Amino acid sequence: MLYLLVIGPILAGIVNILFKKRDTRPFIIGVQIAQLAYALWIFIQVRTDDTIFNFMSGVPDGLAITLMADIISSVFVLLTTIIFLMMLLFAYHKEYFNTQFAFLFLVLQGLIISLFLSTDLFNLFVMLEVSTVVVAILIMFNKEKQAIYDGMIYFFVNVIGTAFLLFGIGMLYRTTGFLDMRVISEAIVEVESPRAVLLPFAFMMTTLSLKTAVVPLFSWLPKAHGTPSAPPVVSAILSGLFIKTGVYMFIRFSAMFEPVIQVQEIFFLIGFITSIFGFIMAMGQNDIKMILAYSTVSQIGLIMIGLNMGSEIAYWGALFHVVSHALFKSTLFLAAGQVYHQYGTRDIRMMRGVLRAMPLTGFAIIFGILGVTGAPLFNGSISKYMISYGSYRPIVQFGLNLINLGTITYFVKFGSILFGKDNRPEESKPPREDLLSELLVFIMGGLILLTGVYGPVSMDILFGYQVEVFSAEYFEKGIVYALMILAGVGIYNGIIKQGGLLDRISHVELTFNAVITSMTGFFLFIAGYLYLVL
Template sequence: MLYWLIIVPIVIAVINVGFIHSDSRKLIVGSQLGITVYATYLFYLVRTQGTIMDNLGGYPRAFSITLYADRISIVLVWLTTLLFLGLLIYACPGDYFNSQFGFLYLTLQSLIIALFLSTDLFNIYVLLEVSTVVVAILIMFNKDRQAVYDGMIFQFVSVISSGFWLFGVVMLYRTFGHLDLHAIQEVITEVEDPRSLILPFGFILTTISLKIALFPLSSWLPKAYGTPSAPPVIPAILSGVYETTGLYLFIRLTAMFSEVIELNAFFLVVGFVTSIVGFVLAVAQKDLRLLLAYSTISQVGLMTVGFSFGTEASYWGSMYHMFAHSLFKTVLFLSVGVLSNHYKTRDIYRIRGVMKALPVTGFAIIFGLLGITGAPLFNGSISKYMISYGSDSPYIQLLLNLINLGTLLYSMKFAAMLFGENTQPDSVREKDSTHDIPQWTTFVFGVLTLLTGLFGNTFLQFLYGFDFTIYPGEYLEKSLIYLLLVLAAFALYRGWVRERDLFTKFGYVELSFNAMITALVMFFIGIVGYMYWLA
């Protein structure tokens, strides 16, 4: 029954591009509603009856194409269908929405769902390759020169990194005779020499680390997310959904090898460095999309830290932060689409008076920023509270507070657009450019960031079956620390960050294609060397 989630979007995509030559929006929206309802039904089955497995062809699990839905994967599938439905509603009024866009959109959804459900490492490789091509085409969709360059950089870097995955898969097949990750996990401790697994693990982890944009493998992400001419839903899909596939693979693959190779300390350091570098570069940006792109890098680093603490609370805190991040980052990227269409610019210094000109979008932005900064009562506060619960080290807590301070800094820079005199061009000020559907779609996602915070513990139990007690005293303490960080961030913003030239030189730090590949190779050498040192 799981394969329908993959087949139906592909079938609708082919019908849309091959047989319908008029407007097909109704067909696509209708199919998305059906897929969302079906995913909700499957989520209910997994929640009430346990894991669902489809072994296609009736062959044993390790030798068939197996689709696997447990509490982790089915939540991400369900979230994917909800986000794709909402983003589709947002995109429908856009001029860029044609049959080709609909085909690529539905194809990408099918590939992402397949990545969450697949257990065969070679099949995952194929899905990564095909999804990379689709994403690259979407980045280049409007055929702008810069978009073509950014899309090709993303494509080439991703293809080369996928070659590392393929090397690792071949070595694992030689050892185990099959590639089902759950079947390998069951017998991995029987390997006579665990050192023989270091190279395949290093190859696979290098690919995953680039896909989730860990430092120093993150230079591709701003190019992909910040392409000027890409439709506004594309960076929202990439940050809200596509990036989550990499984090999901990170969870699965580190769990598979954890019995013989444990890398929590390594990724704890890499996660902190990634998060700090991400927020510093986010603060330096004046382009709204680039600010949010570097923000995504910072948030990925924070989630990696949570997964690396090795405690149950921090693990599920990062899982919930993945869910929360998909919501509040979708809000912010969609808001940028509304703002750039209204103000005819993405320059953060040329947009002011949003609350007067676009109050619905303004409130959505407020919700999104309160979510990403972990404000009390919003979803980010629950997930960050759980992540910080994973360690009582004062140094770790200091670093976590530093990350949140950086998040507040770039959020204040973003929020500065909400106030002041309306800077909308006079030539379009007389026109009705409120864009009701995109605005209200964005606002609905904003409200969800609040609801998933107000009822955070309920959602956590509902989604993952994990009960976590939030102690009022500790939560109040975290809220007071948040308020102190707000005051500190406001002082830093007023005193330094608001001066455009302070971080300008950092904003243009990016690697060339050759440097990206060199960083990829050096990362591989570093992680393999670290594992041999541990062994």
């Protein structure tokens, strides 16, 4: 029963509240292991048999609230259970792992899984609204002034953004009479004109564009993912996993509207702009978490490029990049949390010698950097290879190389913390539980290497897609990568290190009113574009 994957962690959170006077952490970890085992069993069932449906009432298919596990959603659910288990193991000995935190974290897990499994549009709206509340509380968990401000910005921006989704769902229901995405996809071809669903599409895609943080709807993400006092596992979940709910719904909604509306070209362009903008902003940051937050903006842009390239191999490459990004970004956020806890600062200019002081964390950071920059033998190289292979147009190849050069450049800046003399405060010695957390982060880094070395095998196991990596082309891209490393080091030392205009640009923030205005402008842009092309 698929609903067990949704209610399992929520019930565990409730039990955790009821028995708050006892140490419920072993119970919570036990539930997570059971969740992982069950998610793996569902994944195997989908791969060996076919799509699994779970109808929540006795009414006919299309009217019943339905949960669906197919080849894509089963992978996303499996990924969710793996990442949450890792996060809870990491937080096991941390001060913030109390009853309230565990409850919120487990509820968020159930909500994320429900977003991946549900086919009912109103269900998706409700889950997004509730998850917005939970995430906002987690951001504000330590009750510091900046965290409260960031959490409230996140809350109000996303509540208003989700209202666009509700408007779109209402209009689509009035047009088709259904809320189930599978049935709507079949019924939508019967509408008199594609323009009948123009406004619903524009409303719904505005919400999803906000959730995926594409330009110009990105400004909430650095505040939410990089807020100073949020626990590292919160930032890791938000950046590594939660933002993927927007990507997943973009895939589903695009398929639902595909019979009458295709907008791959415009979202392909938006993906490019987002990716370039993200790495420019990341280059000018000195806060270790803000670099990673803007890196997520850039990488989501790359995923959107792959999804909208119009190529099968690029599409599956983008999906594999979702998995890869979840691994290396979660690893990097957890490692960053370990580092600034030991060094007492988040300013990378004040951190040196991490590899010597914290070798396990240092190597995890190296693995994460090699993954995100697409180094040969690491998971990002396979997904980027597939996306690049999806188009031989010179302008596309140039754009992809430019994005990767930008990624390498800001991670050269990020990686500067690894070397040099250890400048931690003298009294800073990691306790035993931190050493255990370091080991866990190192294991996550190892997964980045493992899923890269066995990249084609991983693709076949996860998505049933067989990709052939041509040795000559892979070697050629390895040479290009090496040259980009040299170029990235040169750009960092020659331009970024000097500061100046880039620093000023990268610290520009949109006000709340500007965010809402950009959301409205984006909706009008999509609606106007559709009006012209339909």
